[in-house]
Amino acid sequence: MVITVAFESGGASAARPWIELxxxxxxxxxxxxxxxxxxxxxxxVPMAVWIDEAGRIVRPAEPSGASDGFRQMNxxxxxxxxxxxxxxxxxxxxxxxxxxxxxxxxAESEHVxxxxxxxxxxxxxxxxxxxxHACFALARFLAENGxxxxxxxxxxxxxxxAPENWSxxxxxxxxxxPEAPGGPKFWSAVDALGAxxxxxxxxxxxxxxx
Amino acid sequence: MVTLLSENGTAAIEGARVEGGxxxxxxxxxxxxxxxxxxEGACRxxxxxxxxxxRERDFVRxxxxxxxxxxxxxxxxxxxxxxxxxxxxxxxxxxxxDDRAERLRGGEAPDFALPDLSGRIHRLSDQRGQKVxxxxxASW
Numbered sequence: 001m002v003i004t005v006a007f008e009s010g011g012a013s014a015a016r017p018w019i020e021l022x023x024x025x026x027x028x029x030x031x032x033x034x035x036x037x038x039x040x041x042x043x044x045v046p047m048a049v050w051i052d053e054a055g056r057i058v059r060p061a062e063p064s065g066a067s068d069g070f071r072q073m074n075x076x077x078x079x080x081x082x083x084x085x086x087x088x089x090x091x092x093x094x095x096x097x098x099x100x101x102x103x104x105x106x107a108e109s110e111h112v113x114x115x116x117x118x119x120x121x122x123x124x125x126x127x128x129x130x131x132x133h134a135c136f137a138l139a140r141f142l143a144e145n146g147x148x149x150x151x152x153x154x155x156x157x158x159x160x161x162a163p164e165n166w167s168x169x170x171x172x173x174x175x176x177x178p179e180a181p182g183g184p185k186f187w188s189a190v191d192a193l194g195a196x197x198x199x200x201x202x203x204x205x206x207x208x209x210x
Numbered sequence: 211m212v213t214l215l216s217e218n219g220t221a222a223i224e225g226a227r228v229e230g231g232x233x234x235x236x237x238x239x240x241x242x243x244x245x246x247x248x249x250e251g252a253c254r255x256x257x258x259x260x261x262x263x264x265r266e267r268d269f270v271r272x273x274x275x276x277x278x279x280x281x282x283x284x285x286x287x288x289x290x291x292x293x294x295x296x297x298x299x300x301x302x303x304x305x306x307x308d309d310r311a312e313r314l315r316g317g318e319a320p321d322f323a324l325p326d327l328s329g330r331i332h333r334l335s336d337q338r339g340q341k342v343x344x345x346x347x348a349s350w
Contacts, residue, residue, distance in 0.1 A: 001340045003332070005324065007348045012327050014349050019327055027332045029324040036346065038304075039320040048345040051319040055338050060314070064345050099343060106341075115317050124311025131291040134304035137215045138293040141300060150295060157293075167348070174350045181350035 002026040005036045007045060007167050009140050010174065033140065037167045038133045041125060044166040044199060050102065050112070058102075058112045060122045063199040065092040071190060071198065094206040111204060121203070132162035136172070143175050151175065163189075166198070214281075215302040218244040227273050228298035234271070234278040243281055252284055259288065319344075 003026060006015040011032050019028045036042065040049050040061045048064035051057055069084040080088075102109040113121065125133075139154035155172035162168055169189060173180035180186065190198060201208035212226035212233065221242040227234045237247050246253050247270070251260040261269045268283050281303070285292050289306040313320065319342075323333045334342065 001337050002343045002345065003334070003337070005344065005346050007346055010349070012325075012329075016327055018347075018349055027326055029326055029332055031324050035322055035324070036344070039310075039322060040344070041314065042346045045346045045348045048343060049319065051334070051337075051342040051344060053339050053341060055319050055335065056317050057314075057319050103341060118317050119315040122311070122314045124314060125307045127289070127291070127307045130304050130307035130310065131293070134291040134293040134302045137304065138295065138300060138302040141213070141215055141220070141302070142295060147295075154293060154295075167346075170348070170350050178350075 004028045005031045007031050007034045007037050007042070007171065009034070009144075009171050033137065034133075034167060034171065041123060042167060043162075043164065050099075052107070052112075056115075057118050058107075060113075060118055062121075062202050062204075064202075065095045066199055067091055067202075068198050075187060091202075091207060094204065095202070098204055098206075128161045129165065132158045132165060132168060135161065136168050139172065139175075148175070211299070213300045214243055215300070216244065217305060225274075225276060227278070228294075229273075231282055232280045233282045233294075233301055234273040235281050236276045236278050237270070238276070240279050245279070245281075245284070247279055252279070259284065262287070 002024075004024065006019070006029065008014040008030055009032050012030050015028075015030050022028070031037070042049075042061050044063065044066075046064045046066055047061045048059075049057055049061050050059035065088075067088070069080065069088055072084060073080050098109075098111045102111055106112070135154045135158035139151040139158060142148070142154065143151035155175065159169050159172055170181040170186060173183070173185060177183075203210055212223050212228065212235075214221045214223055223235055223239050223242050225236040225239055235243055240247060244254055248258065250258040252258070252269075269280050271278055271280070281301075282292055285303050289308065291304045291306075293302040294300065319334060321333060321335045323331050325331050334344070
């Protein structure tokens with residue numbers, strides 16, 4: 001069972017065009033408050049968690065197919081060099097094959113992690129991360145209730161506390177304007193990473209280091 | 211009236227009073243914040259948090275003639291983050307980072323309930339018995 005969750009404070013109207021294009025046969029949910037982001041530490045999109053039949057996490061949150069190749073995108077035309085597109089395709093295929101392997105073989109799949117490994121790969125939020133979520137929740141409520149000026153300071157505080165939580169940063173930008181999440185403020189934050197990754201490594205055979 | 215944002219959702223709490231760093235909620239309204247005051251302390255489901263001895267007045271007090279409970283003091287005791295509006299009319303109280311980290315490391319997938327485009331609510335726990343691939347995305 002696939003469940004997609006849209007981290008969309010803009011709600012159903014923001015998510016609808018994309019969901020209708022995709023015509024999913026699975027639940028496509030809308031998460032206005034970024035609840036799932038907070039619960040599962042999804043600091044970015046797309047990130048995915050694998051959950052077994054007993055409700056246990058067998059792969060904690062990791063980027064699902066996406067990687068830092070997009071950083072070389074032409075920022076006006078959004079074009080990506082062909083070799084980057086090819087690598088994107090390769091990574092997506094590896095990830096999908098791993099999913100299929102899990103569906104077929106269940107706990108026997110090499111991609112299913114032991115409880116110890118799940119625990120080891122779970123970073124756990126810091127106190128600053130937890131505070132960032134509280135500031136974000138407050139900011140979102142204020143913005144939704146006609147208090148955008150007040151919201152601004154709390155969004156800024158959330159971003160300051162958790163600068164590499166891109167779900168928070170980009171959603172906060174969206175409240176400034178719909179284009180802002182892909183605009184200059186976003187790109188300068190990405191550039192400020194330098195050699196650091198935007199997407200965490202995916203520790204899967206065929207992708208990043210195990 | 212104070213609006214409280216927490217993992218229980220959004221609650222409008224009548225009679226709540228903000229004094230400095232304290233958020234005094236009438237005990238009669240405490241259930242709206244997800245808590246009950248019992249002899250064992252502040253309780254939510256199976257969890258009870260004892261009120262520290264010698265500090266009862268920091269937690270429970272008569273405020274404007276109403277027996278009230280200081281939710282901020284409880285949050286502080288439990289290391290929960292609190293964000294408040296400048297006007298003091300909206301409070302967001304989150305889960306303590308250590309609690310969340312411990313729960314996630316325990317490996318049980320936290321439940322949630324969210325709507326689809328038609329407004330129908332889906333819970334993760336509805337899918338028990340199936341493998342779930344839970345994936346995030348956004349238009350931004």
